[in-house]
């Protein structure tokens with residue numbers, strides 16, 4: 001899928017902002033939590049007065065309780081997130097990336113969070129600090145959520161659209177050239193039906209060139225084969241064979257892409273039968 005190449009006039013200022021922020025987050029001179037707290041203050045309240053080089057937060061003691069709560073919540077150290085409550089969390093691995101995760105989530109909700117041009121670059125800058133692996137040309141739209149981040153890997157040229165949930169509790173491995181459409185959900189943990197406290201973490205894999213389309217759900221441990229497609233609103237409860245297009249709940253094969261002909265499958269009869277429909 002190709003996109004139009006849009007270039008806002010303020011591109012140079014956007015680049016300067018991102019370059020300065022990236023250096024501040026990783027050069028080790030300041031605690032990243034402080035950098036995130038101050039950056040969020042500026043993103044939400046601006047620089048205070050026009051012409052002022054940098055915004056500085058007011059003394060909290062002079063503020064109302066609600067204003068103090070807002071200021072405190074810019075600091076990742078004053079925030080808890082849902083995954084932090086899970087007992088299987090690697091707390092050290094999460095803590096390392098938590099400032100970057102909080103910056104990402106609060107950026108999306110900030111006054112500039114819907115600026116797609118800036119947002120793609122902002123998230124591309126943060127992604128390697130959050131996820132286990134990120135390939136080239138990662139493109140992510142707004143309001144995407146995940147669990148830990150450290151169990152999530154992306155190949156090259158992956159696009160993740162709006163409101164996607166990537167639950168990487170048991171691990172999600174996403175291949176090259178994968179597209180994940182709006183409101184899709186990919187899970188990698190599930191709970192025992194008899195005992196909700198028993199959690200099963202199962203790695204979910206999305207093969208090269210696969211597409212998880214609008215509002216589709218992929219359940220924990222599912223292996224989606226290369227170039228497969230999970231149709232709109234489908235729930236993939238079992239593995240999806242390469243090149244298969246599956247729809248419905250539970251997802252069943254309705255078609256096999258033509259590209260499949262070039263590849264060998266275990267069940268040639270099934271491929272033939274479905275191809276002839």
Ligand SMILES: CC(C)(COP(=O)(O)OP(=O)(O)OC[C@H]1O[C@@H](n2cnc3c(N)ncnc32)[C@H](O)[C@@H]1OP(=O)(O)O)[C@@H](O)C(=O)NCCC(=O)NCCS
Pocket residue numbers: 179180181211213214229230231232233234245246247248254255
């Ligand atoms: C799965 C999908 C790709 C199938 O498209 P298609 O190859 O043109 O297939 P058809 O429209 O011929 O549908 C084949 C059959 O499956 C049914 N079907 C198609 N999509 C369905 C879906 N999401 N859920 C349930 N049934 C579906 C059709 O009604 C048709 O049934 P019929 O044979 O009884 O008439 C498409 O419906 C879909 O879900 N697209 C998602 C949107 C998309 O492409 N997003 C891309 C973002 S990267």
